[in-house]
Amino acid sequence: MQDINAWNKNVIDEFRANGGKVGGPYAGGRLLLLNTVGAKSGEKRTTPLGFVDDGDSYVVAASMLGAPKHPAWYHNIVANPEVTVEIGGEAFTTTAVIASGEEYRRLFAKFNEVSSFLAEHQAKTTRQIPLIVLKRSAD
Template sequence: MLFGQEHVRRYVETDGEEGHDWQGTTVAILTTTGRKSGEKRSTPLIYRPYGGAYLVVASKGGSDDPPLWYLNLQADPEVELQVKGERFRARARTATPEEKPDMWRTMTAAWPDYDVYTTKTSREIPVVVLERV
């Protein structure tokens, strides 16, 4: 995303009143544990509810390299998610090939540029499922 730590701070301090609604879509704060540092890392990401879970996309704007937060959750899938004022623990997993088509449609409805990002890389762009624990 195009946000920095200032955006994360304002989102957290205002329970999402500042930062949840962004350019016609919605943003949550995903906190992962650094796979090398062990430190907590918070990232604002476009999200959508999906059944009892939440979805985010590991696009990095179509880069050939996955976002660092995705590498972190692969190493430790126990994460925290903040949606507006609600903060909770979740377990992250990559959508299966069977799940992904419908989940991808859900996410491109939220942010159509995800389809554009697929044309910029040969990397399979994952949809991440965040399930409450």
């Protein structure tokens, strides 16, 4: 866990220092920073995630590389669905909504049009990887 925390911290620092642009394996990719409140700790947490657009919303996948359990940030958004998102140099509040049914199938297909990572991660696990729609709040 320490390695992933250090990795994420480096990505977050680079993202913020460069207006949302990062290098390495994420170079040219679309990343956002998801800022949640810990479901148990109540502490602020930041997670870099790939995303796809869906109209005025952004969609992220709780894949955790196909691990058998959901990532901690997923439990955070279930407990506290109002989250802050950073894209580029902009930060704004969103409401996290877990996709289901036809919306889930449509968004899963949309992810796979962009990259095969979601299908690859889903093939590694028996759990259904949640897709979360981040709906921008009215300011």
